[in-house]
């Protein structure tokens with residue numbers, strides 16, 4: 617770990633989870649903005665070159681590691697480390713104990729240490745998965761307004777841990793003055809993330825299925841469920857823009873949704889990936905873990921409080937993501 621080389625007055629940031637998809641992109645963005653940046657993760661970032669000042673391999677469930685990593689009064693901590701993945705990981709049930717224990721421990725340790733070291737601001741990435749399942753039964757009209765969180769009834773243990781940790785950061789704020797800011801991310805996607813390691817989410821999985829079918833000359837892809845469940849997907853650059861705006865706000869701290877309100881069915885998502893590939897394929901519906909029936913980001917609060925909301929059309933984000941994944945799919949064939 618480097619303690620030297622921080623230009624005086626240069627702002628310092630710690631990104632927990634910098635070996636992951638959003639954390640890696642965020643760490644590089646903060647560096648480009650002029651921060652001195654330290655990243656920490658269990659692993660190096662498999663898809664992104666990180667051009668930051670310091671990177672620590674460490675397990676944040678261990679308070680000794682957290683003590684070493686949070687060794688100063690950082691200007692900003694971004695806490696994105698979590699045990700997570702797409703529906704295949706979160707909804708199968710077989711990872712529930714690990715998800716709750718690992719992510720819970722990380723947040724307990726990081727929140728406590730941030731108070732101890734008088735860290736100036738901390739960002740916590742919660743999730744749309746903390747919203748009650750009973751408001752997400754109707755695919756055409758789900759309710760995910762920030763104030764609809766209670767009575768609580770998340771559809772997964774992953775969602776319950778997120779809700780617990782939100783409350784814990786808010787309690788640290790109330791009792792110890794920790795400047796905690798919380799966003800509830802809605803399906804973030806983009807290039808340089810998981811696409812075939814079992815933790816990939818729907819947009820990456822769809823791009824991979826289409827790219828593999830195109831590469832192998834097949835005319836069909838498989839989709840879990842009937843494909844009529846609805847979701848919205850937010851491109852990585854807009855996610856980071858929302859996070860930075862929330863961190864820079866002098867008056868608003870969340871919790872707030874950071875997501876797109878362009879709601880589509882999963883069947884439509886598949887079509888958009890096919891359009892990016894320039895190839896029409898048929899869809900075979902098979903059994904698989906699904907999650908709620910309908911979900912969309914409610915962006916009224918973010919518009920009101922930050923004067924901004926995401927606006928990039930899904931098609932444009934998928935085109936960029938498809939280009940990266942189809943290239944990875946091709947490289948994977950060459951390696952075989």
Ligand code: NAD
Pocket residue numbers: 632633634635636637638639656657658659674675676677695696697698699700701718722741742743744800801802803804805810815817
């Ligand atoms: P990711 O899995 O790519 O990144 C999470 C990182 O945390 C991984 O690199 C992992 O190795 C690291 N990590 C896990 N346990 C750790 C530990 N004990 N010590 C140190 N590092 C550890 O996920 P992501 O998509 O980049 O998501 C980042 C954050 O945003 C997570 O908190 C996630 O729950 C939240 N979120 C993401 C989405 C999304 O669509 N990607 C949606 C809602 C919320």
